[in-house]
Each structure stands twice: as C-alpha cells, then as structure tokens.
Amino acid sequence: MQVYEAPLRDMKFVLHELHNDDGFGDIEALEEFTPDLVDAILEESAKVAQEILLPLNRSGDVEGCTLENGVVRTPSGFKEAYAQFREGGWCALASDPEWGGQGLPEQVNKMTEEMICAANVSFSLYPGLTHGGTTAIEGHASEELKRRFLPKMVSGEWSGTMCLTEAHCGTDLGLLRTKAVPQVDGSYKLTGSKIFISAGEHDLTDNIIHLVLARMPDAPAGVKGISLFLVPKYLPKDDDTPGPSNGVSVAAIEHKMGLKASATCQINFDDSTGWLVGEPHKGMAAMFTMMNTERVSVGIQGLGVGEAAYQSAVYYAKDRLQGRSLSGVKNPNGPADPIIVHPDVRRMLMTMRAYNEGCRAITGWVSRALDAEKHATDPEVKQRASDFVALMTPVVKALFTDLGFESANLAVQVYGGHGYIAESGVEQYVRDARIAMIYEGTNGIQALDLVGRKLPAHMGRYLRSFFHPVSNFVEANKADANLGKMVEGLEKAFGALQLSTATIAEKGMRDPEEAAAAATDYTRLLGLVAMGYCFAKSAFIAQGALASGTEEADFYRAKIATARFFFDRILPQATTAFLAIKSGKASMMALEDAAF
Template sequence: MPIYKAPLEDMRFVLHELYDSTALAELPGNAEFTPELIDSVLEEAAKLAETVLFPLNQSGDLEGCTYENGVVRTPSGFKEAYKTFRDGGWTAMGASPDYGGQGMPIPAALMVEEMLCSANVAFGLYPGLSHGAYVALSHAGTEEQKQTYLPNLVSGKWSGTMCLTEPQCGTDLGMLRTRAVPNDDGSYSITGNKIFISAGEHDLTENIIHLVLARLPDAPAGVKGISLFLVPKVLVKDDGSLGPRNGVSCTAIEHKMGIKGSATCAISFDDAKGWLVGEPNKGLAAMFKMMNTERLSVGIQGLGIAETAYQNAVAYARDRIQGRALTGTKAPDKQADPILVHPDVRRMLLTMRAYIEGCRALAGWVARELEILHKSTDDDAKQAADDFSALMTPIVKAMFTDLGFEIASTAVQVYGGHGYIRDHGIEQYVRDARISMLYEGTNGIQALDLVGRKLPQDGGRLLTRFLDPVMEFIEANADNAALEPFLPPLQQALEHVQVATGFIMENAMSNHDEIGAASVDYLRLFGLTALAFVWARMVAIAAPKADEQNGAGQFYRAKVQTAKFFMERLLPQTGALLAAIQSGSATMMEFEDAAF
C-alpha cells in the first residue's frame, strides 16, 4: 500500500527561512498570519491530507465516478470527505474575508494545495475549480454577481467550473460555437456543447456555477468575439434560495487514463439562462484570470504527485533487497543488500529529490510575488510582481508537470516490475500525472506563451525581473566560500539563457518558425536555471547550519548535498538545450510532409 507524509519540515524551510514569512505579515490584511499561525495551519492540513484524503486515493481510482441518467456520483467516501473539508473551512482558506474567506497568504495556501495534490489529486480538483471560478468572478463580476455567488463558492456550499473546450476546438478557441442570445430581462439564453469539463457534474454540492465562453449574435469572428457568462446548474432566486433547474445537463463522463475520482464531463447547454460577466466580446481576458490561477495549481499538481511518488520510492528502496553493493556487502545479516545501496537507484532518488525541493522553492518565490501583487500598496512592487508571475506561470505549469510525470515514472522504475502492478499503487501516479501536461493549455502551448509573448513583452522587461535578482545574488556572494562550488554553474546556466534568448529574438524576426522550434527546449533551459538559482539561495541559508549535530543539522546537510547533485548531475543539461536551440528550425520544417 502507498504511503504519504506531508513534508512539513521542507515547507517550513521555504516559507520561513528562504522567503521570510514575517515579511508577509507586514502586507495589508496579513497582520494575524504569524509564522506560528501558518505552522498550525500546515499541521492541520497535513492531518487532513494524510488521514482523510489519502486513504481515498487508491479506492477512488479503482471505483471512479459513475454516470446514470444525467446524474454523476463520486467514489465512495468522497462526499463525506468533502463535508469534512468544507466544515474545516478549507474551501475558504485563500478567499477574501469580504466573502467569508480567511485571506490566507498565497505562499501558505500553496503549500496546503500541494498536500491535497499529494494525498488525492482527483479530490482536490473539485475545490480547486471552485477557487478558480471565485477568482474570475471576483475580478470581472458585477457587485450583484459577487454578492449572490461568491459567499457560497467560498463556503463550499456551491462549486464552480470553467467551460471552454468544445468538440471542434481546444487550444484554438476562435473556433468556439456556443452561442448566447439576449433575453428581455437582461439575461442570455446559452446553447451549445462543452467537453472535458472537470467537476462539471457531481454529488458534492447543491449547486454548480458554470463559467461559460460563448458568442453573442453580433460577435466578431475569432477570439475577439468571445464573451463570458455565468450559468448556474440550479437557478438562484432573488432571496438567494435555489429555484428551478436550469437548462444545463451532463450527457456523459469521460473514461480516462487517470484522475478517475474526478468527474470529467460533457455538458450540454439548452437555452440555459446565463448572465454576462464583464464586457461583451472580452470574455477571454476575464477567463484567463481563472486560467492563470489554474495553471499555477496544475503545476502544483505535478509537484504534489512527485512528492508522494518519491516518498514511496525511498521506502521501497530501503526495504527491497536485491544483489550486493558493488563495493562489498552492506547488510551481512540479510540474503542481499537493500537496493538503496546501488548507484543507479541513488541516482534516481536524488534526481527526484533535487527536482522536487527545487520546484517547491521556486513555487514559493512565485507565490510570494503573487501575494505582493494582490496586497501591496506599492505600485512599483506590484508591477514587478505582476511581471515576474506572468513570466514564471508557463514555466511552473509546464516544467512542474513534465517533472511530475517523469518522477512518477522514475518511481515505477525504482520498484521494477512491482511498480507496474496495481496492488502497490505506484502506477496510479503515472496515470494521474499525465493529464497535468495537457489541461489548462498543453505544455507546448505554455512554451509558446513564454517565448512568443512573455520574452518580447514590453521590450523584454519581464525577463529582467528574473535576470536582475540572479545577477545581483551572484555578485553579492562572490566571496562566500560556502557558495564557491555553486556560483560558477549558476553563472554558466544564466549565460546559456541569455545566449538562447538572443538567438531566438534575432532569428525569429526573419522566421517565426524559430519560436516554435526553440520554445520547449527554451522553457526547460529557463526552468533549470531558475531551479539552480533557488538551490544556490537555499545553500546560502543551509550551509552555515549544516554542522549542527542534531536533526536540524542533518536537514541542512541534506540540502547542501542535494544542491551539489543538482548542480553537477542535472544542471549540465542546459548546455545541450542551448545547442539544440541554436540548431534552428530547419531540420523540423524542411522535412517533407509526405514522409511522415
């Protein structure tokens, strides 16, 4: 049976030591969120994840959701777990107190979200989509819409979805056909079909608030003619009570590779009553507020699954005995040595660990900037935070989910043949992780967003929000003996990013295919360099404490040792990625179509 223990020690290190959580309490509305309060929240979240949600993960996968006559039922135990989740106030954690939320700082909320994804990613999608709907409505909704819907979304009494994809259009939303016809009372009649709608129908809440992209009758063609509408499953009366069922129905659920405890639905809107959110023909901009929130959350899904896969791989490597160590017997009292002694097994485990802890640290940086963006009163700080989070969103979404799948697959490799067997539960993590590379914009689309939009935006200003802190750190620590092994590889990786950026920008002016050809490799190059930077920062904190002869000392020593592994064994990939980028697009685009 799989195991999971929330990595609280590392989460506290990221929140309190790496990014100084006391600074969060200085932002408006955060005075009560002391490190002690944040720690207590993390501890309670860990209990919930470990004892309530994780035990349902494997059974939820085996049972899956069921569909009958338009009714969708979640796996056994999900309904009770959701009630526990809601009663504990977890649906309200990251929402504004104006609507009954707790206003938890984003960095702490992100750590809780990671625990949910580690414990039961399929369950976590239900409240996760609701929070995304909350974000979109709080940004673009009217005051009446906010007062009517947000308190119930925040409390978890109602849930939310985002309805974009249609059978004929996924990435290319300009092909969208769902239509919205104005009614005399100011509402709209929504008609069309949506597919791949996560949490589109289920038995956890009494109402589901769909945010739907559709076209008005006079809308211009393409993405410039898309509007956003609020379409409740059950209509809401003027007094806030529930009225009749709306013209919304689930026509099927998908039979999926993974996340089987999450209902992925085909939804039909048949003259359903809806209300415009934001301005006509500007729905995509409003929906992207939700999508960007979801993209960060999807990145955390990759991280959460990776953490659980790693923990299980380590446990198996300690217990499984096979062969003898190459340097001589390590367990003479046993028939064979634990596979943990073998270099290749240690390579796999350290690769997993280095990526996971690096990604957690990078996520903490992005989360801190988002908190500044949402709560600071300093306009310059808010602009810098907005730039940085926009730059890093595609990297977090794509790299974290790529690595989540790779790490889950590596865990299977550690198990050998036993990892391929359902009983051990490890193969589920491979299946669950795979979707995260696809939804909320495939990782190839994220790479195009980074290279095609974020790099040239505002004359490259967004890029400087990353480059400047890294160069300042390298200069400030030039005489730091503890960082002597770490700064040269970081400097080289940074130079690789700069050279690759210049190559793409120069060649893309004459050939746009260069952007597409370089984008995926560039995103990984950039992401690895970002991980190298946060690893160097972690060493600067951990190295002075590594000699302590206690449990804390062991933690800090492991930080430094893991950082060395990352710098020496993983970061050198940046050189190969740069070479691939500089090879250009010719080998791809000159290949004859007929030869495929």
C-alpha cells in the same frame, strides 16, 4: 504502496528562510499571519491530506465516477470527505474575507494545495476549480453577481467549473459555437455543448456554477467575439437555495487514462439562463483570470504527485531486498541488501528529490510574488511582482508537470515489475500525472506563451524581475569558497539563458517559427536556472545554519547534498537546451509533410 507524509520541514524552510530577501515580503495586509500561525495551518492541512484524502486515493481510482440517470456519483467516501473538507474551512483559505474567505497568503495556500494534490489529486480538482471560478467572478462580474454567487462558492457549498473546450476546437477557442442570446431582462439563453469539463457534474455540492465561453449573435469572428457567462446548474431562489433546473445536463463522463475519481464531463446547455461576466466580446480576458490561477495550481499538481511518487519509491527502496552492494554487504543478517544501496536506484531517488525540492522552492518564490501583486502598497514592488508572476506562470505549469510525470515514471522504475502492477499503487501516479501536461493549455502552448508573449512584452521588462536577482546573487557569492562550484554552475547556466534569450529575440524577429522551435527548450532552460538559483541560495542558508550550531543539522546537510546533486547531475541539462536552441528550426522543419 502509496505512502505520503507532508514535507512540512521543507515547506517551512521555503516559507520562512529561503526568500526573505526577494523584496516581496513585509506586506502590511498579511502581518497577522505570523510564522507560528502559518505552521499551525500547515500542520492541520497535513492531517487532512494524510488522514482523510490519502486513504481515498487508491480506492477512488479503482471505483471511479459513475453516471446514472443523468447524475454523476463520485467514489465511495468522497462525499463525506468533501463535507469534512468544507466544514473545516479548507475551501475558503485564500479567498477574500468579504465573501467569507480566510484571506490567507498564497504562500500558505500553495503549500496546502501541494499536500492535497499529493494525497489525492482527483479530489483536489473539485475545490480547486471552484477557487479559480471565484477569482474570475471577483475580478470581472457585476456586484450583483458577486453578492449572489461568491459566498456560496467560497464556502464550498456550491462548486464551480470552467467550460471552454468543444468537440471541434481545443486550444483554438476562436472556433467555438456555443451561442448566447440576449433576453429582455438582461440575462442570456445559452445553447451548446462542451467537452472535457472537470467537475462538470457530481454529488458533492448543492449547485454547480459553470463559467461558459459563448458567442452573442452579433459577435465578430475568432477570439475577439467570445464572451464569458455565469450559468448555474440550478437557478437560485430568492433565499439563495437551489431552485429549478436550468437546462444544464451531462451527456457522458469521459473514460480516462487517470484522475478517475474526478468527474470529467460532456455538458449540454439547452436554453440555459446565464449572465454576462465582464464586457461583451471580452470573455477571454475574464477567463484568463481564472486560467492563470489554474495554471499555477496545475503546476502544483505536478509537484504534489511527484512528491507522493518519490516518497512511495523511497519506502520501497528501503524495504525491497535485491542483490548486494558493490561496496560491500550492508545487510549481513539478510539474504540481500535493500535496493537503496545501489547507485542507479540512488540516481533515480535523488533526481526525484531534487525535482521536488526545486519546484517547491520556486513555488514559494512565485507565491510570494502573487501576494505582493495583490497586497503590496509600493507601486514598484507591485509592478515587479506582477511582471515576475506573468513570466513564471507558464514555467511553473510546464516545468512542474513535466518533472512530476518524470518522477512518477521513475517511481515505477524503482519498483521494477511490481511498479507496473496496479496493486503497487505507483502506476496510478503515472496515469494521474499525465493530464497535467495537457490541460489548462498544453505545455507546448505554455512555451509559446513564454517566448511569444512574455519575453517581448514591454521591451523585455518581465525578464528583469528574474535576471536581476540571479545576477546579483552570482556576483555576490562567486568568491565564496564553500559555494564556489554551485555558483560557477549557476553562472554558466545563466549565461546560456542570456545567450538563448538574445538568439530567440534576434531570430524570432525575422522568422516566428525560429522562436516557436526554441520555445520548449527555452522554457526548460529558464526553469532549470530558476531551480539552480533556489538551490544555491538554499545551500548558502544551510551552510550558515550549520555554522551557527543548529539543532537541525541533518536537515541542512541533506539540503546541501541535494543541491550538490542538482548542480552535478541536473543543471548540466542547461547546456543541452542551449545547443538545441542555437541549432534553430532547420532540421525540425526540413521533412516534407508527406514524408511523415
């Protein structure tokens, strides 16, 4: 059974208590967003997620999207839900007020995204991609394009997509063939086909604004010859209402493993009018503005699905009677005890819980840096925030989606045979979670980005934004009797990370394949240390709250218990990752191609 109640208390803990000492707070531009206002927004967001979106999750999966005469229909109830969502202002939460947005901090926006993804990840893609598109347009488009398109997109009246992939090229965008021919009026005519376009066609909005990668006739080969264009489905009229069709058509919708209520389309452009976004042949830089935004949001998708899977598993584990507790009968009036009494079921539930709380804690840290990167007036804070965001973006995308998929699988395991049956609802989480490890750059690509680009950038400067706070915390708290074991575990894992960093730097300079062979393990290792740091801080704060006689003792005791489980059962994976990194590429690359 799919159940979900927004984890508001934990969200408030992350927003108001956990990261107050990170140096990214006290931003004047965000002073109006007081804790009371933030809490009110989160509570309203929870209502939207639980009351409007969650009831459509299972039915949307069963019905899916349909293509009729070139028009895509979303599942029953989606159009009405989107109208409520848009009218409530939820499309415009974090957008710039200049274009009609509410200018909320990313800290709040990311928690809202988690709730939406937990309730209905297919639905989340429609407004989510639009927000990413507005980010690219705001950062790179001309003032005329901004004035013409941003207000409608920010409000949610028009939606957005990003059109990168073609049938013959996925990650290697340098191979794309879509062409853009300049016109005398300064516009371009685009011709080509794109595949795997999320929200590429649907019935939720009056117009769809495609951001399309294409080549001009004089473009150099490879990624250095790619430009970005804004191509609307309908050409706007002078009064900003949709006008004539712009030669954009849907050839098919993909029949997918999951996310069946999200329309993933094959899109054709036939002499479609578009306008250049950014500079000629600099389309990848402009598109990455959107993709980096989307990569963090895709990580949040993993967290959202993981949280929904966890809650559904807890519901079942408390309800399902099977066997007797090894420590003695716990349900004497029933024929068996609920399966939550069994250690292996507890292992699975605690693993999911720790993954979710750890990822949520990192979300709060990264989103505070996103706010500081955008709004801080102190150049040092702004630079440190930018460095931290650059370092952690691939970690958030890869780690959160890996763990979200693992949590979904664990939920099925908790349900046993019933989890494998569609009626339970939890097998949908496995199917929905799987794509997040692939799109917006596969998790292997994220690992290569971290190791190949982020680690060596500016002589390792990005790492300092992470290493310094972890090192400072360890030194300040290693003598704390209450935290001792946790800090000791964090110190050992942090040491493994430092040694792994040095190993990759030394081997990678001689042989790039050595760095590539270590990339996935290094990404997991960095993510585990980040989670460990957040859990140790959480335990420190929780101990202080309990010592002060808080009225929420149960919450803080649970926080400490989850932290202890993480350090006992999950953080030891850091040793495995370190040993794998240290082993190098030899065994990985030894087998001849023909032997596979």
